[in-house]
Amino acid sequence: MKKITLIIICFMSIIICWTFSSATAAYEVSRGEVVMEVSSGRLLYSHNESLTMPMASTTKIITAITIIEKCDLQSVIEVGSETTGIEGSSVYLKAGDRFTVEDLLYGLMLRSGNDCAETLAVFCSGSISAFCNEMQNTATRCGATDSRFANPHGLPCKGHYTTALDLCKITCYALKNSKFSEIVATKRHTATELSSGTKIIWQNKNKLLNFFDGADGVKTGYTKEAGRCFVGSATRGGMRVVSVVLNSPQMFERSEELLDNAFTDFNLVKIIDKSRFDYVAFTPDRKNAYKLNVENDFYYPLGINEKFEIECNIPETLPYTAKIGDKAGEIKIYLKKQLIFSQNIYTLVND
Incomplete structure (x- = not known):
């Protein structure tokens, strides 16, 4: 079947300059850094993004999303003695304490409780080592191929490392989960120890939530x-951006700078609007016409004078046997000659 290919070339006219270099940074550049837009996964900036490094308690991002995906958050956990008294940051769990999985996730992410990490891991998988295998499976789903996990909290351990890029991919994946997003955006949470009914208030250690617009x-x-180390996220104008800084002397200040630059230099643009997709294809005798449609909108972060091409492959005619819902063509989006998105075009209504 002969098809018509329409190529539409579009420009983003934004008078800005996206420059991220050690020479222009107001704050000291971290050993590894990445900035990424969440919905598209577009890498907006990177420095030593593939260098493997320890990541301390930012490990708990993958711990949390693994627990959320595998466990009933209303399940009650009775804390065992083997997961209390863990070194480093703690919410001071005691053997016999009873909390919901959800409350311990808040303790994990707001207070960085290493005891919460081990308690959740053992509850989920039966042992720390088995849970680390689940963390590795989560990383694979995120496309984080250069990371290895030896514990659920990030205390120093041989064979426990990530890269700034991997950690950003993991975070973007996690933020697409509404419960994860809700937890990490919370400034203060009240947990309940169920045996005694005691209320415990946990404040978030993430200072960015208090002083950065959209954090x-x-x-x-x-x-x-x-x-x-710090992973920060913020949303402005419908665009959500994640920054990762590893081994960063000024982690909050540098993260704020990276996020500000991203919002200054990029806009989230609606390239495909499914409600305005207005094409029609006819049968060879032109007696029957079908409206054509696409199923999804498509947004993408675009910067200074970036040129994108829309290639719309639509049929010149449809066969007489065409039915509503049949694939009729394909729409493709290119940026800098690279395919960034494609989706099918379908027959919708027989006019």
Whole structure:
């Protein structure tokens, strides 16, 4: 069947300049850094993005999303003695304490409780090592191929590392989960120890939530080996951006700078609007016409004078046997000659 290909070339006219370099940074550049837009996964900036490094308590991002995906959050956990008294940051769980999985997730992500991490891991998988295998499976689903996990909290351990890029991919994946997003955006949570009914207030250690416009996540981290690590997220104008800084002397300040630059230099653009997709195809005798449609809108972050091409492959005619819902063509979006998105075009209504 002969098809018509329409190529539409579009420009983004934004008078800006996207420059991220050590020479222009107001704050010290971290050993590894990445900035990414969440919905598209577009990498907006990177520095040493593939360098493997320890990541301290930012490990708990993958711990949390693994628990959320595998466990009933209203299940009640009775804390065992083997997961209490864990070194480092803690919410001071005691053997016999009873909490819901959800409350312990808040303790994990707001207070960075290492005891919460081990308690959740053992509850989920029966042992720390088995849970680490689940973390690895989660990383694979995220496309994080250069990370390895030896514990659920990020305390120094041989064979426990990530890259700034991997950690950003994991975070973007996690933020698409509404419960994860809700937890990491929370400034203060009241948990209940169920045996006694005691209420416990946990404040979020993420200072970005208090002073950065649009901040909505995600996790701090520090060990002597890893240095100061931070994953931050913020949303403005419908665009959600994640920054990762590993071994960063000024982790909050540098993260704020990276996020500000992203919002200054990129806009989230609606490239495909399914409600305005207005094409019609006829049968060969032109007696019957079918409206054509696409199923999804498509948004993408675009910067200074970026040129994208829309290639719309639509049929010149449809066969007499065409039915509503049949695939009729394909629409493709290119940026810098690289395919960034495609979807099918379907017959919708027989006019």
